[in-house]
Amino acid sequence: MRINKTLLALSIGMAISLSGCNNDDNNTVDSIGKLTPESSLKASNFKNTINRIGNPVALRDLAHGHLEYIPLFDHGSWHGHTLDDPKYAKDNAIALGSVALLTEEYVHYMASRFDALTLFISGKPVKLDLVDAYSIAGALIQNYVGEQGITAKLTMRFVSDRTSMVNVTIENPNNVELDAVWGGSLMDNYYQNESGFALSDDGTNKTVIEAYPTYERAIKETRDGVEVSFGAVRNSWSLLTSGDSKFIVTRSVQHDGNTKITSNDESGSSSYVQSAKLGNESLIAINTAFTHVQDSKEEVREVANLSDLMLNPVEQMNKSAQRWEEYLEKGLTNDNATKAQEFVAVKAIETLHSNWRGEAGAINHDTVTPSVTAPYFSGNMTWPWDTWKQAYAMAHFNPDVAMENIRTVFQYQVQADDVVRPWDEGYLLDVVTYNLPEDRWNAMSEEYKATHPLATNGLNWNERNTKPSLAAWAVMEVYNALITEHDRPEEAKAWLDEMYPKLVAYHDWWKNNRDTNHNGIPEYGAAKDPIHTIMGDEVNSPDYLGDNSEDAMKFYVTEGKTEHAIGGLKEYNHVLDNGLATPANMEIPVKTAAGWESGRDNAATFGFIYEDQLQAYADERHNGDLAAASKDWELRVTEVRDPKSNALKGYTIDQESVDQASYWYSDNLYLAEIATILGKTAEAKHYNDFAAYTKNYINQCMFYDTKGGEDPYNASGFFYDIKIENTVPVVTEFNAKTPINCAGSHIIARGKNTEGWSPLFNKAATQENADAVAKHLIKGEFSFVGTKELKIPLSTAGTENPAYGPDVYWRGRVWLDQFYFGVRGLDNYGYGKEARAMVDKLFANAEGLTESTPIQENYNPETGAVQGANNFSWSAAHLYMLYNGFVGK
Known part of the structure; x- marks a missing residue:
């Protein structure tokens, strides 16, 4: 970090002018209390589980699409801090590293440093060296050693969902008179990634104000510090601010009122310097609250809260420390885990809490997002699929946030009188977030619109699909944890009373x-x-070829460099029937959404394959006939229509998916269990019967077995999706005796994928069928590529799959939810030893997992390299599950 010479000169000038200022007599340690000794905290045993050091140089300073440096967020906060980098902290200042802000739906850095404190003696800066900077669970800590025996310790913790507190304790053994000068600058540069800075037309670094002309950032003096206000920006894909958002700095030591503020019109940046006299006590403490609010309503609430927080800031920080001690006490209960596994468990707990957001915008509950450091996964964006896993893990150490995360998903569950899609009663939306789409915003109250007048510009909200039905799985885990681990039986029963009708509607x-x-x-x-x-x-519209009438399905075909927009399911089938396009040169929005709905976005089972892979498949299996090969990878679609009015309600793909059938089996069992607890005997029987029928269907229709016959592609002994091609009787009664009529044949051409072990995870497979699947997982293409062992087993597509690639999103990379489903499934059927060996390989070979590298979205099966977003919640959740209920068992 380079020294800002302008700020330093102003600091020295202000320090010289302090001689006549009054001392604040409330800044001694005795007057405000002491922080809980770090050595007494369980958290102190887990230093630097995640590397949080860094001083960014741009508002959007990114590496591989996510933040270059990893701030600590906690307590549902909407801002975070990094540690100062000792390699660059050569300016004698006591300061954390960057401040990162969440602006409704996106994350960026506000400053490389902010509110840096320099100590002065008789107008000269005290030489201080940052000798140590580290994190423990829930805190950032920095130690300084300086001249005249002066030392300082900085500790940061979050004390509310909008406020962090920094305590600086200064040891002054020679009782010299100390003055304080604070300063900070807002970010000048707009963007940097591994390729360098974004540049303006003149070749200079592009500034923030160039990128966002209305993002008017202004620093203003307040009685107890400074505040930064931000102009309104409605950039739907990178920055969203209301025009009323603020970042507020509130100190326990009052400044002298002689604040110096400078502005840089070219970059839109500002800087400030403030000063105060500290006195000559041997121990001096300064407590500073940092608060980020999104709008005026939040500001009113949190400013009132600040008054209470600042009455006894050390007590608030000690409460925060105790909160983390409780998380670790509840969460770390596996005495048989190794030190490395326990380290990863703590990292997982920290990751999930960093991704916890307090209620804001259109979301009335706290929630947990996929990754605060990935701009496309931050804000308070909430997905059902992620939520089920996050809540399942957090139930054990933070059940209140687990419940709130689930409530967020159900907040916008579609009702019969829904303003957008009343035909989807019970439906759960794929993504809910801070900003509503316009059609929902128009239906909100006038009070809401007044507070969120610009809330129609966010485009991350998604109603195109839902996610697999593991909701009851998560709800029951919360229920069981409340009773057995948290001694909250009454709340557990109330939780089921609350959730059961919502789960039934979803079912x-x-x-x-x-x-x-x-x-x-x-x-x-x-x-x-x-x-x-x-x-x-x-x-x-003439923009669409074919059927452009109301409710016609859209799809797109690319010929050369020209993309044709086409309407109509009849036209879509015509294109497929006549080989007029291949899966590789068609874009089918319904197909994309169906992949999303599965939670495995571009999995091979849904016909996703690269053009070169499709050609290689054609060469191997169809003598190079691409049209014939395309038939194996095409995805047909059926319209869902209202049985009475024939009105369009949606679409399904023409295949029954074995993973969804398996989740459906579990969903019925969990609903039966909940119904039994709630005394609904008839409903419990109904769901148990439905589960029995589903299990029979999965084993009779979805398991492929050549029974020793010809098997040129080693497909036998595995579960597959089945193509809907048979006319089957309508089933009205579901139980173990219901006749099974299979919908069609197995889709073996698209290879083996993770759906094949879903029946094992959900305990829907027979032992015989599970034994056959286990061979493929342990000795086959999910543990080997050719004859070489995978670094991490259980790739999302088998290595012999025509669409496999070790770096392909859902056709090769190891995702830890599917990995967990696989090892848990193996364990369910007697292969625990082999499953735990797989877990050992994960911990040994996943890049940085047992070091300070953040937990990643996914990993390369052949090399173990990190891939995708970092600080990923569901990966953290499943790593915690492996620690909590699997390793050492």
Whole structure:
């Protein structure tokens, strides 16, 4: 970090002018209390589980698409801090590293440093060296050693969902008179990544004000510090501010009122210097609150809260420390885990808490997001699929946030009178976040609109699909943890009372809106949505070839460099029937959403394959005939229509997915369990019967077994999706005796994928079928590439799959949810030893996992290299699950 010479000169000048200032007599340690000794904290045993050191140089300082440096967020906060880098901290200042802000739905750095404190003696800066900077669970800590025996310790903790508190304790053994000068600058540069800075037309670094002309950042003096205000920006893909958001600095030591503020019109940046006289006590403490609010309503609430927080800031920090001691006490209960496994468990707990957000915007609950450091996963963006896993893990150490995360998903569960999609009653939206889409915003109260007048510009909200039905799995884990681990039985019962009708509505939606052949086994699909469907102003538009009437399905075909927009399911089938396009040169929004709905976005089982892979497949299996090969990878679609009005309700894909059938089996069992607890005996029987039927269907229809016959592609002994091609009877009664009529044949051409072990995870497989699957997982293409062992087993596509690639998102990379499902599934059927050996390989070979590298979205199976977003919640959740209930068992 380079010294800001302008700030330093101002600091020295202000320090010289302090001789006549009054001392604040409330800044001694005796007057404010002492922090809980670090050595007494369990958290002190886990230093630097994540590297949090760093001083960014741009508002959007990114590496591989996410933040270059990893701030600590906690307590649902909307800002975070990094540690100062000792290699660059050569300016005698006591300061944390960067401040990172969450602006509604995105994350960026506000400053490389902010509110840096320099001590002065008789107008000269005290030489201080940053000798140590580290994190423990829930805190950042920095130690300084200086001249005249002066030392200082900085500790940062979060004390509310909008405020962090920094305590600086200064030891002054010679009782010299000390003065304080604070200063800070806002970020000048707009963007940097591994390729360098974003540049302006003149070749200079692009500034923040160039990128966001309305992002007017202004520093203002307040009685107890400074505040930064931010102009309104409605950039839907990178920065969203209301025009009323602020960052507020509140100190326990009052400044002298002689604040110097300078502005840089070219970059839109500002800087400030403030000063105060500290006195000559042997121990001096300064407590500073940093507060980030999104709008005026939040400001009113948190400023009132600040008054209470600043009455006894050390007590608030000690409460925060105790909160973390409770997390670790509750969360670290596996005495058989290794030190490395325990280290990873703490890292997982920290990761999940960094991704915890307090309620804000359109979300009325606290929630947990996929990754605060990945701009496309931050804010308070909430997905159901992620939530089920996050809540399952957090139930053990923070059940209140686990429940709130689940409530966030259900807040916008579609009701019968929904303003957008009443035909989807019970449906859960794929992404809910800070900003509503316009059609939902228009239906909100006038009070809401007044507080969020610009809230129609966010585009991350998604209603195109839902996610697999593991909701009851997560709800029951919270219930069990509340009773057995937290001694909260009454709340546990109330939790089931609250959630059961919502879970039933979600279950019924799957049956009513995703089971087009009415055999009780839902398919994946997509909603009726403007991205999938010709609606509104697009009806009869000449932009669409084919059928451009209302409710016609959209798809796109690329010929050379030209993309054709086409409407109509009939036209889509015509293209497929006549080989007019291949899966590699078609974009089918319904197919994309169906992949998202599965939680495995571009998995091979849904027909996703690269063009060169498809050609290689054609060469191997169809003598180079690309049209014939394409038939194996095409995805047909069925419209879901209202049985009475024939109105379009959505779409399903023409295959029954074995993973969804397996989750459906578990969902029915968990609903039966909840119904039993709540005394609903008849409903419990109904769901148990439905589960029995589903289990029979999975084993009879979805398991492929050549029984020793010809098997040229080693497909036998595995579960597959099945193509819907048979006319089957409508099933109205579901139980273990219901006749099984399979919908169609196994889709073996698209290879083996993670869906094949879902019946083992959900305990839906017979032992015989599970034994066959286990061979593929342990000795086959999920542990080997050719004859070489994978560094990390259980890749998302088998290494013999035609669409496999070790760095392909859902066709090779190891995702830790699927890894967990695999090893847990093996353990369920007697292969615990082999499963734990796989876990050992994960811990040994996943890059940085047992070091200070953040937990990653996914990993390369052949090298163990990190891939995807860092600080990823569901990876953290499943690593915690492995620690908590699997390793050492």
